[in-house]
Amino acid sequence: MTSLTESADKTVDKSFDDTTVTEAIEVEHTATVARENRETVGEQFVDTARMTCRDVDVYYSDKHAIKNVTLDIGHNEVIAMIGPSGCGKSTFLRCLNRMNDTIDGCRVSGTIEIDGQDIYHKSMDVVPLRAQVGMVFQKPNPFPKSIYENIAYGPRIHGLAQNKAELDEIVERSLERAGLWDEVKDRMEQPGTGLSGGQQQRLCIARTIAVSPEVILMDEPCSALDPIATAKVEELIDELREHYTIAIVTHSMQQAARVSQRTAYFHLGDLIEVGETNQIFTNPRHQLTEDYITGRFG
Amino acid sequence: MNRPATGQSQAGKKPPNSMEMVRASLPKRYAREKRFQWYGRVAIGMALLFLSLLFISIVGNGYTAFQQTYVKLDVYFDPDRIDPSGDRAPDALSAGDYGGVVKQTLRNMFPEVRGRRDKRTLYGLVSTGADFKLREMVLADPSLIGETATLWVPADDDVDMLMKGHIDRSLPEEDRRLKDKQLAWIDRLVDEGRVEKRFNTTFFTAGDSREPELAGIWGAAVGSMFTLAVTLLLSFPLGVATAVYLEEFAPKNRWTDLIEVNINNLAAVPSIVFGLLGLAVFINFFGLPRSAPVVGGLVLTLMTLPTIIIASRAALKSVPPSIREAALGVGASKMQAIFHHILPLAMPGMLTGTIIGMAQALGETAPLLMIGMVAFIVDIPGGVTEPATVLPVQIYLWADSPERAFVERTSAAIMVLLAFLITMNALAVILRKRFERRW
Numbered sequence: 001m002t003s004l005t006e007s008a009d010k011t012v013d014k015s016f017d018d019t020t021v022t023e024a025i026e027v028e029h030t031a032t033v034a035r036e037n038r039e040t041v042g043e044q045f046v047d048t049a050r051m052t053c054r055d056v057d058v059y060y061s062d063k064h065a066i067k068n069v070t071l072d073i074g075h076n077e078v079i080a081m082i083g084p085s086g087c088g089k090s091t092f093l094r095c096l097n098r099m100n101d102t103i104d105g106c107r108v109s110g111t112i113e114i115d116g117q118d119i120y121h122k123s124m125d126v127v128p129l130r131a132q133v134g135m136v137f138q139k140p141n142p143f144p145k146s147i148y149e150n151i152a153y154g155p156r157i158h159g160l161a162q163n164k165a166e167l168d169e170i171v172e173r174s175l176e177r178a179g180l181w182d183e184v185k186d187r188m189e190q191p192g193t194g195l196s197g198g199q200q201q202r203l204c205i206a207r208t209i210a211v212s213p214e215v216i217l218m219d220e221p222c223s224a225l226d227p228i229a230t231a232k233v234e235e236l237i238d239e240l241r242e243h244y245t246i247a248i249v250t251h252s253m254q255q256a257a258r259v260s261q262r263t264a265y266f267h268l269g270d271l272i273e274v275g276e277t278n279q280i281f282t283n284p285r286h287q288l289t290e291d292y293i294t295g296r297f298g
Numbered sequence: 299m300n301r302p303a304t305g306q307s308q309a310g311k312k313p314p315n316s317m318e319m320v321r322a323s324l325p326k327r328y329a330r331e332k333r334f335q336w337y338g339r340v341a342i343g344m345a346l347l348f349l350s351l352l353f354i355s356i357v358g359n360g361y362t363a364f365q366q367t368y369v370k371l372d373v374y375f376d377p378d379r380i381d382p383s384g385d386r387a388p389d390a391l392s393a394g395d396y397g398g399v400v401k402q403t404l405r406n407m408f409p410e411v412r413g414r415r416d417k418r419t420l421y422g423l424v425s426t427g428a429d430f431k432l433r434e435m436v437l438a439d440p441s442l443i444g445e446t447a448t449l450w451v452p453a454d455d456d457v458d459m460l461m462k463g464h465i466d467r468s469l470p471e472e473d474r475r476l477k478d479k480q481l482a483w484i485d486r487l488v489d490e491g492r493v494e495k496r497f498n499t500t501f502f503t504a505g506d507s508r509e510p511e512l513a514g515i516w517g518a519a520v521g522s523m524f525t526l527a528v529t530l531l532l533s534f535p536l537g538v539a540t541a542v543y544l545e546e547f548a549p550k551n552r553w554t555d556l557i558e559v560n561i562n563n564l565a566a567v568p569s570i571v572f573g574l575l576g577l578a579v580f581i582n583f584f585g586l587p588r589s590a591p592v593v594g595g596l597v598l599t600l601m602t603l604p605t606i607i608i609a610s611r612a613a614l615k616s617v618p619p620s621i622r623e624a625a626l627g628v629g630a631s632k633m634q635a636i637f638h639h640i641l642p643l644a645m646p647g648m649l650t651g652t653i654i655g656m657a658q659a660l661g662e663t664a665p666l667l668m669i670g671m672v673a674f675i676v677d678i679p680g681g682v683t684e685p686a687t688v689l690p691v692q693i694y695l696w697a698d699s700p701e702r703a704f705v706e707r708t709s710a711a712i713m714v715l716l717a718f719l720i721t722m723n724a725l726a727v728i729l730r731k732r733f734e735r736r737w
Contacts, residue, residue: 099627102623104550136627141623143639153628153638157630157634
């Protein structure tokens with residue numbers, strides 16, 4: 001156990017100073033874990049965890065969607081969640097800011113903590129939680145309002161700005177961080193829905209960071225975008241890592257490899273393997289992970 | 299490979315060319331499409347035909363009601379009849395014998411008429427509304443007393459009908475509403491240029507009356523407006539609140555299922571049942587006034603609520619879930635997400651449903667009969683608790699009246715009602731267009 005934590009710790013440290021973690025493969029092994037074994041292998045734990053998930057189970061009415069997942073999400077890291085369709089990675093992501101509450105018949109057990117606070121505790125208020133853990137969705141979903149209003153809405157309802165000038169500043173800063181400011185600064189009053197798909201998604205990212213969250217959850221943020229827009233969003237994710245912890249669900253293994261430091265592989269509701277991204281893609285320990293990344297299924 | 303069994307039995311033969319099969323089936327497919335389009339065209343044509351039949355018959359019957367025959371009289375405002383005491387006190391003036399003045403005027407115009415019976419038929423040429431007109435004039439300007447003035451007064455409805463060609467002169471006298479003598483007098487008046495058809499302002503400004511030439515639609519229109527105002531004020535907030543609660547907040551369980559089924563059932567309950575309920579609950583139990591728009595509004599609210607709730611729920615359902623997620627995702631509370639984002643997007647649908655419901659309520663007659671809004675009410679209602687009637691009930695009442703002149707007024711009232719409906723539907727379209735947003 002200690003060795004696991006240490007190695008994970010090292011991974012995270014490495015990721016701070018160097019984004020291209022190529023030479024950091026430390027755990028050499030030859031024998032892969034068999035397909036039938038559904039125990040999680042790899043480094044589930046990190047020392048500087050922002051969010052900790054322990055024995056999380058999710059049920060949709062009778063369907064057992066997530067089975068006993070234990071995973072840490074570290075400070076300022078990008079963790080990618082990959083796996084075949086229907087494996088539960090989006091479900092797991094939506095547990096992290098309780099977006100699953102809106103789904104009828106969804107039940108979550110186990111504990112998920114953010115900075116030591118149980119988010120499923122009775123006393124936990126989802127409104128500040130969702131301000132703390134923002135979310136970007138698969139399909140760009142700007143409000144059918146002006147670009148300015150899209151960004152200003154979150155800060156306004158949370159009372160983050162005392163006056164118009166402060167609000168303007170938040171809007172500008174968020175758009176700048178999302179790399180959208182130069183493209184939209186002259187048309188702030190135009191509807192957000194009039195932007196191109198990639199711009200809309202960056203607008204949604206700007207809307208999310210306008211409420212200064214600590215963690216940003218991204219649910220396949222690039223699946224509806226073309227390669228150029230995807231490249232821009234990926235670049236943006238890389239920059240955002242400086243200030244935020246990001247958990248991203250993606251169908252593209254290349255994208256996971258490009259943007260993340262750690263990768264978690266889900267299979268039919270089980271968390272099969274977690275590890276440093278580089279290790280997962282070059283030297284997976286579990287047979288299922290290997291099958292998936294080598295394209296044998298999925 | 300995955301051909302059905304029949305394919306395998308033909309395995310020995312050369313497989314048919316699939317392109318040929320496609321081509322062979324094409325004419326049939328196109329013919330079917332064309333036929334279907336024609337069905338649609340015929341259906342629309344039929345609808346338009348019946349609509350135009352409806353409009354032609356209503357307008358054809360009713361347009362004459364917008365004109366009214368007037369007779370020119372040279373009236374001597376006789377001080378002895380109007381103000382016998384001579385002190386010009388308003389009370390005395392309003393009690394003056396204006397009918398006598400009119401009769402005197404007519405006698406002066408036709409001095410050859412003798413005998414009580416003939417005189418009475420002579421007086422019948424002019425509407426009793428002439429008396430009221432004289433009184434109004436004198437009350438407004440007492441200096442008229444003692445003067446002679448030339449003025450136009452409404453003719454009796456039978457004269458009006460004759461002028462509009464609805465009375466057949468060739469019929470034997472006993473089958474006619476107008477006697478031969480009256481015809482002669484009218485012809486003389488026409489020759490003298492004393493008869494004229496004018497725009498019928500009375501129809502648009504007066505309340506109901508037993509005399510067709512004095513009857514107007516305004517009383518019923520005001521009653522309809524008061525009733526609909528009560529209905530709108532109650533049913534829109536209640537309906538939208540119910541829809542929002544059921545759609546967004548209520549847990550989905552057996553109770554809410556039961557409520558939903560019952561709301562759907564209520565939408566199909568015959569409207570007269572709501573009238574009975576209004577009679578039993580609002581009038582008999584709560585003691586609200588009879589024939590009043592407030593009770594009519596309450597009853598129509600009950601009738602309209604299911605329509606509004608169902609339409610509003612459908613509108614809420616049609617808001618894409620991504621908007622809801624977006625709002626919740628930035629930390630909006632459920633309430634904020636609903637009021638800031640979902641409701642504005644659902645509003646066009648809700649308004650459409652509401653206006654359809656209101657249009658339905660505007661045309662509703664049966665429940666209002668049960669709560670006494672079928673009464674004969676001459677005064678124009680001044681508030682929601684005063685006795686009133688509504689447009690469709692007025693149409694029903696007039697359609698029931700025996701006078702020929704009410705036939706055209708019934709059609710004219712239907713035109714007014716249809717104008718109301720068209721205005722409301724146009725409003726619905728405009729509101730929907732204005733609130734509609736892309737997402």
